[in-house]
Amino acid sequence: MTAETTTNSPEAAAVPPPGAASAAKRTPQGHRRLLTRRDRITLGLMAGVPTILHVALVWVTALASIALAFTTWDGIGFDSIKWVGLQNFRDLFTSNPQFWPAVQHNVIWFVVLILIPTPLGLFLAVQLDKKIRFSRVYQTALFLPVVVSLAVTGFVWQLIYNPDTGLINSLIGANKPGHYIDWIGDPHLNLWAILVAACWRHTGYMMILYLAGLKGVDPSLREASSLDGANEWQTFKNVIFPTLRPTNTVVLVVTIIEALRAFDLVFVFNKGAQGTELLSILVTNNIIGESSRIGYGSAIAVVLLVISLAVIIPYLIATFRKERRA
Amino acid sequence: MPDLAPSGLSLSSPSRRALLRGVGGAAVLGAGIPLLSACGGSGTASDSKSVTLGSNSSDAVPKKAFAEIYAAFQKQSGITVDVNTKDHNTFQEQINSYLQGTPDDVFTWFAGYRMQFFAAKNLATPIDDVWSKIGGNFPDAMKKLSKGADGKYYFVPLYTYPWALFYRKSVFEQHGYTVPTTWDQLVALCKQMKKDGLVPIAFGDKDAWPAMGTFDQINFRTNGYDFHVDLMAGKAAWTDAKVRKVFDHWTELLPYHQDGAVGRTWQDAAQTLVAKKAGMYLLGTFVGQQFTNKADADDLDFFAFPEIDPAYGQDTVEAPTDGYMLSKAPKNKAAAAKLLEYLGTPAAEQIYLKADSSVVAASSKADTSSYTALQKKAYEMISGAKSLTQFMDRDSRPDFTSTVMQPALQNFVRNPKNIDSILSSVERQKKQIFASA
Numbered sequence: 158m159t160a161e162t163t164t165n166s167p168e169a170a171a172v173p174p175p176g177a178a179s180a181a182k183r184t185p186q187g188h189r190r191l192l193t194r195r196d197r198i199t200l201g202l203m204a205g206v207p208t209i210l211h212v213a214l215v216w217v218t219a220l221a222s223i224a225l226a227f228t229t230w231d232g233i234g235f236d237s238i239k240w241v242g243l244q245n246f247r248d249l250f251t252s253n254p255q256f257w258p259a260v261q262h263n264v265i266w267f268v269v270l271i272l273i274p275t276p277l278g279l280f281l282a283v284q285l286d287k288k289i290r291f292s293r294v295y296q297t298a299l300f301l302p303v304v305v306s307l308a309v310t311g312f313v314w315q316l317i318y319n320p321d322t323g324l325i326n327s328l329i330g331a332n333k334p335g336h337y338i339d340w341i342g343d344p345h346l347n348l349w350a351i352l353v354a355a356c357w358r359h360t361g362y363m364m365i366l367y368l369a370g371l372k373g374v375d376p377s378l379r380e381a382s383s384l385d386g387a388n389e390w391q392t393f394k395n396v397i398f399p400t401l402r403p404t405n406t407v408v409l410v411v412t413i414i415e416a417l418r419a420f421d422l423v424f425v426f427n428k429g430a431q432g433t434e435l436l437s438i439l440v441t442n443n444i445i446g447e448s449s450r451i452g453y454g455s456a457i458a459v460v461l462l463v464i465s466l467a468v469i470i471p472y473l474i475a476t477f478r479k480e481r482r483a
Numbered sequence: 484m485p486d487l488a489p490s491g492l493s494l495s496s497p498s499r500r501a502l503l504r505g506v507g508g509a510a511v512l513g514a515g516i517p518l519l520s521a522c523g524g525s526g527t528a529s530d531s532k533s534v535t536l537g538s539n540s541s542d543a544v545p546k547k548a549f550a551e552i553y554a555a556f557q558k559q560s561g562i563t564v565d566v567n568t569k570d571h572n573t574f575q576e577q578i579n580s581y582l583q584g585t586p587d588d589v590f591t592w593f594a595g596y597r598m599q600f601f602a603a604k605n606l607a608t609p610i611d612d613v614w615s616k617i618g619g620n621f622p623d624a625m626k627k628l629s630k631g632a633d634g635k636y637y638f639v640p641l642y643t644y645p646w647a648l649f650y651r652k653s654v655f656e657q658h659g660y661t662v663p664t665t666w667d668q669l670v671a672l673c674k675q676m677k678k679d680g681l682v683p684i685a686f687g688d689k690d691a692w693p694a695m696g697t698f699d700q701i702n703f704r705t706n707g708y709d710f711h712v713d714l715m716a717g718k719a720a721w722t723d724a725k726v727r728k729v730f731d732h733w734t735e736l737l738p739y740h741q742d743g744a745v746g747r748t749w750q751d752a753a754q755t756l757v758a759k760k761a762g763m764y765l766l767g768t769f770v771g772q773q774f775t776n777k778a779d780a781d782d783l784d785f786f787a788f789p790e791i792d793p794a795y796g797q798d799t800v801e802a803p804t805d806g807y808m809l810s811k812a813p814k815n816k817a818a819a820a821k822l823l824e825y826l827g828t829p830a831a832e833q834i835y836l837k838a839d840s841s842v843v844a845a846s847s848k849a850d851t852s853s854y855t856a857l858q859k860k861a862y863e864m865i866s867g868a869k870s871l872t873q874f875m876d877r878d879s880r881p882d883f884t885s886t887v888m889q890p891a892l893q894n895f896v897r898n899p900k901n902i903d904s905i906l907s908s909v910e911r912q913k914k915q916i917f918a919s920a
Contacts, residue, residue, distance in 0.1 A: 231882075233579060234583070248915045254894075322751070340746065341689065341745070341746030342688075342689065343897075344897070430689070430889075431745055431890065431894060443886055447579055447597065449882060450919070453919075
């Protein structure tokens with residue numbers, strides 16, 4: 158800030174000072190005097206550049222891909238874009254053998270993430286919150302998978318699952334003809350195999366979120382409940398868990414997002430072949446490449462977008478309404 | 484998408500590449516539509532003494548071999564070649580936007596449909612004048628492969644390599660096997676191998692393209708080259724009885740393939756051949772890259788896929804061919820033409836072949852005296868062929884082969900009983916894709 162700012166009264170500098178009745182009247186004039194030309198340019202750039210980037214990279218591309226979902230386009234020259242109406246969606250829903258499995262797998266992904274690693278993460282967070290010995294060590298160990306890139310996670314788990322030379326099959330001798338367990342290729346196994354890896358990572362993520370939530374719980378609540386004679390489980394169930402509601406909101410939204418954008422792990426694992434199809438992978442498969450089906454890929458992306466919105470919007474509305482009422 | 488690179492030459496580590504693909508994929512997903520046109524990256528080609536070249540040869544052996552070719556060219560012509568090397572797979576993923584942006588003057592690419600596709604889109608310059616000088620160096624099959632759909636030349640082939648059934652001589656000697664030349668002999672051999680405790684045919688289809696190679700072999704042996712071309716071009720129907728016959732043959736052979744193919748990479752499958760646990764392996768000659776031990780490599784041999792219908796015999800050979808194209812508006816066209824002329828000479832090919840012995844020269848004039856036994860055999864097989872195919876994803880629309888055929892074939896390999904519903908689904912999707920062009 159410039160020297161001029163410092164010459165102003167402290168209240169005026171802290172624009173806007175809501176609630177300060179005395180400053181309210183002065184603010185309009187003070188506001189104008191407060192910002193020099195340079196300030197306004199600086200502020201304009203600070204707000205403007207991110208806005209332009211956001212609009213260009215998020216909104217324009219999102220709207221463009223919605224528009225492209227109704228066309229066919231091979232990505233070469235804009236004159237080759239052809240309007241086809243709902244054809245892409247019709248093809249997708251009726252004759253793409255990978256589409257419905259992909260939708261199903263995204264749903265399974267969400268259900269599993271919510272049912273296994275989320276309670277597990279909460280459980281671990283509660284244990285770590287008790288300030289047990291070596292708490293930091295456990296915390297680090299459990300959080301480590303979150304820090305590692307998902308692509309690397311995929312590699313590591315591939316070494317474990319490799320049907321010929323992987324850890325599991327080598328240990329249990331399931332890599333010989335006759336009794337062969339194909340963790341990566343068998344569609345009845347591979348999704349679950351990957352989900353183990355996804356849960357392994359998600360648990361740490363959930364644990365940290367809940368740990369942060371638990372740190373915010375007022376210690377006097379615990380004290381009060383123990384004075385009332387509640388045991389540990391009753392305290393948790395009736396006192397601690399209800400105060401974690403904001404954290405639960407975050408956890409749910411994060412898990413939905415994780416389930417919908419699941420991609421890297423599967424792509425490294427087996428590129429979304431047989432049994433591990435996901436919407437994000439279908440989008441990529443259709444759009445990337447030398448003669449891409451950009452219109453068709455966009456149609457899948459639009460389906461993904463609609464699903465995301467259908468899940469997230471009602472939930473956010475409900476949550477905000479509740480919080481406003483509270 | 485598809486690993487569109489059965490050109491296994493530079494596929495030394497698909498896992499690393501898969502990672503890069505993941506990253507690239509995520510980037511494009513984020514952007515919604517490809518905004519990648521900034522990846523041209525051509526150097527300063529304004530002076531007449533240099534020409535830029537975009538290369539997908541990112542692996543050490545081919546990269547060094549290519550550098551030697553360009554150095555030799557510079558010595559001879561005084562023109563510098565400014566090479567812009569990109570990761571093999573990234574190159575393929577970005578080729579669309581690369582060619583539309585500011586591409587290098589000359590770029591590496593594949594023969595066949597994939598070359599014709601960009602030629603038809605006016606993203607390449609015809610090079611008939613170059614071919615008037617180098618035409619004598621190539622056999623007719625190569626000339627055919629270098630032409631666009633409009634009959635003009637767009638491509639200078641450098642090297643090629645055949646697909647065949649590979650085996651270890653010592654294993655065949657030990658068990659007294661003979662090379663099968665007919666389908667019945669092949670099936671009988673598989674049965675015998677199984678009895679002898681071997682995996683008759685090694686197989687890994689995790690990358691989804693190897694199964695295409697098996698389909699191609701059975702298809703052109705059963706139905707001939709012309710039907711294969713029609714099928715790949717989207718003209719013949721996948722529900723045709725002829726296609727069904729291909730899968731009937733394949734179903735007969737499938738029990739002799741290695742278990743759990745969809746979860747195995749070709750490298751791991753090749754290791755079972757190296758370890759003498761498998762009797763045969765159907766792949767391109769790049770399988771030799773897995774034979775790192777000299778003694779093992781000397782033990783490696785191959786034979787052409789056996790005859791199925793005597794009307795077609797063994798006259799078709801699958802021989803993917805790699806080479807060069809000229810971009811749509813080269814900055815230094817004269818120098819680029821000179822470079823292409825040089826690349827079309829036997830001398831350039833020999834420099835390459837000295838470094839990479841898993842392929843053979845596209846030119847019929849190249850000196851074959853320094854070839855290994857395997858290279859000589861590959862060369863004979865290709866030069867004796869009546870027709871050359873490229874590979875399913877090089878002979879057909881890559882979007883069709885990668886989004887439809889790769890999952891369909893994986894599905895079949897796992898569950899051959901489903902073939903009827905798989906084929907009708909393929910046909911339905913094929914119509915949609917080919918109609919959109």
